Amino acid sequence: MALHPQARAAVEHSAGDPKVWETDIETARAAARDEAARQPREDVARVQDVDADGVPCRLYEPVDADEGLVVHLHGGGFVFHDVEVHDGVARRLANRVGLRVLSVDYRRPPEHRFPAAPDDVDTVLRWCAARSEDWLGGPTYVHGDSAGGNLALVAALRNPGRFRAVLLTYPFLDPQAEGESYLTAAEGFDPREAAWYWDQYARTPADLTDPDLAPLLSDRLHTLPPTLVVSAEHDPLRDEAELLATRLAEAGVAAVGIRFLGQVHGFWRHSDVFDAAEPLTRTLAGFVRTHHP
Numbered sequence: 001m002a003l004h005p006q007a008r009a010a011v012e013h014s015a016g017d018p019k020v021w022e023t024d025i026e027t028a029r030a031a032a033r034d035e036a037a038r039q040p041r042e043d044v045a046r047v048q049d050v051d052a053d054g055v056p057c058r059l060y061e062p063v064d065a066d067e068g069l070v071v072h073l074h075g076g077g078f079v080f081h082d083v084e085v086h087d088g089v090a091r092r093l094a095n096r097v098g099l100r101v102l103s104v105d106y107r108r109p110p111e112h113r114f115p116a117a118p119d120d121v122d123t124v125l126r127w128c129a130a131r132s133e134d135w136l137g138g139p140t141y142v143h144g145d146s147a148g149g150n151l152a153l154v155a156a157l158r159n160p161g162r163f164r165a166v167l168l169t170y171p172f173l174d175p176q177a178e179g180e181s182y183l184t185a186a187e188g189f190d191p192r193e194a195a196w197y198w199d200q201y202a203r204t205p206a207d208l209t210d211p212d213l214a215p216l217l218s219d220r221l222h223t224l225p226p227t228l229v230v231s232a233e234h235d236p237l238r239d240e241a242e243l244l245a246t247r248l249a250e251a252g253v254a255a256v257g258i259r260f261l262g263q264v265h266g267f268w269r270h271s272d273v274f275d276a277a278e279p280l281t282r283t284l285a286g287f288v289r290t291h292h293p
Contacts, residue, residue, distance in 0.1 A: 003187060003234055004262030006274050011188040011264060020077070021196045025110070029080055036085040039272055044091050052127035055120045056105040058083045060094040067138030068099040068164075068292060069128065071121075073155070075146030075266075077172070077197035078109055078117060089269050089281070093143070096285035099292075100136070102128070106151065109200040114207050121155045125162060141288050145169035145268055146237070147197065153215045153224075153244075160223040165291040167228045167284050169268050170237050171244065172197070173216050175208040179239025186236045189265045194236060216244060222251040228287040229257045230280065235265040258283065 003011065020028065046061040072093065074086040083090070083103045094101040106120040128136050142163050144152030149171025156166045175198045182191045202208050211218035227248055231241040238259070245257030260267070260276055271277040 001233060001261045003264070004274075004276070007187070007234060007262055007264045007267065010267075010270075010273060014188060019190065020079075020193050025079060029082070032076070032080055032085050033082070036088060039088045039270070041088045042091045042095055044094055047091075050102075052104075052124040055124050055127075056083070057124060058087070058090065058103045058105070060090050060101040060103070062094045062098055062100075064098070065094075065100055066098050066292070069136055069138065069140050070094075070097060070099055070101045070288065071124065071128070071140065071142045071152075071155075072101050072103045073106070073121065073142070073144035073148035073151040074103065075144070075148045075169075075172070075269075076108075077193070078147040078150075078201045079197060080108075082108075086269070088271075092271065092278075092281050093284065096281050097288050098285075099138075099141075099288065102136075113203045114201050114210075114213050117151055117201075118154045118158065118212055121151055122158060125155065125159055139164040139292060141165050141167065141291075143167040143169070143284060144171065146265065147172045147201075149173075149241075150213075150215065154212050156224055156227075157215060157218050157220050158212065160220070163225050165226045165228070165288060166224055167230075167287055168241070168244075169230045169280070169284070170232050170235055170265055171229070171241050172237055173214065173244060174240040175202070175214050177236070179236070179243070181239040182236040185234050185238050187234045187264055189236050191236050216240065216247070221247055222253065224248060224253045226254040226287075226291050227256070228284070229255065230283070231257070231259045232263040232265055232267060233259055233261050234263060237265060256287070
């Protein structure tokens with residue numbers, strides 16, 4: 001399928017943007033926050049900034065929330081984005097799923113390289129577990145998009161039995177970039193950008209083969225709970241996401257893989273631009289509710 005017209009327009013609009021390796025990181029982070037502030041934001045019953053043993057997080061509670069929690073790990077190549085940039089999507093996710101959503105503001109490279117981010121996620125999970133009989137009780141789920149999908153998968157592998165289900169939106173998994181989609185489906189996402197993100201994230205070349213950074217190399221995939229893996233057709237990360245879904249199924253995990261035709265990397269966060277963003281949010285919510293007691 002060719003690019004969806006909305007995806008084509010987005011690619012054309014961003015064609016003249018500077019490459020990530022040509023920009024000042026702090027300037028790019030500020031620009032992402034400014035852009036997100038202009039996007040529509042739904043109301044929820046309550047928003048609370050919390051300190052999870054030193055890791056800043058933001059908790060979203062929808063109206064009439066059921067017991068349970070979705071831990072959300074934002075994308076942005078590990079380097080960019082934060083809870084402010086993902087405020088709008090976290091609100092939408094909370095409202096669609098009907099559970100509290102905890103958005104984690106993990107440390108980012110290059111200031112804080114691997115394994116700072118997955119270590120922060122582990123800290124947050126321990127903090128949540130200590131409150132399991134309080135307002136964070138009930139089943140826990142984890143979702144991440146792009147680099148956040150990497151962190152969500154690693155969190156589930158590091159903490160077997162912790163989550164009722166795992167949800168991964170076009171996850172960023174393979175530092176070797178071996179998928180054919182890096183050559184055939186790179187509209188709007190230069191493969192050199194992906195390589196730059198890995199260079200910022202890893203401390204040493206040896207980290208690039210650590211399963212906590214490159215989870216496709218893990219020998220513990222069979223320990224995962226039911227897992228949803230979403231890919232976008234015109235995304236260089238497409239093949240690694242779909243390879244993960246295949247490996248999970250072969251390992252006996254209840255894995256579901258869904259490809260969004262005509263779409264590019266990053267579409268989920270922009271419901272004001274991509275009609276497919278809302279159906280994806282409802283798909284994520286539906287997968288959670290399918291596995292919610």
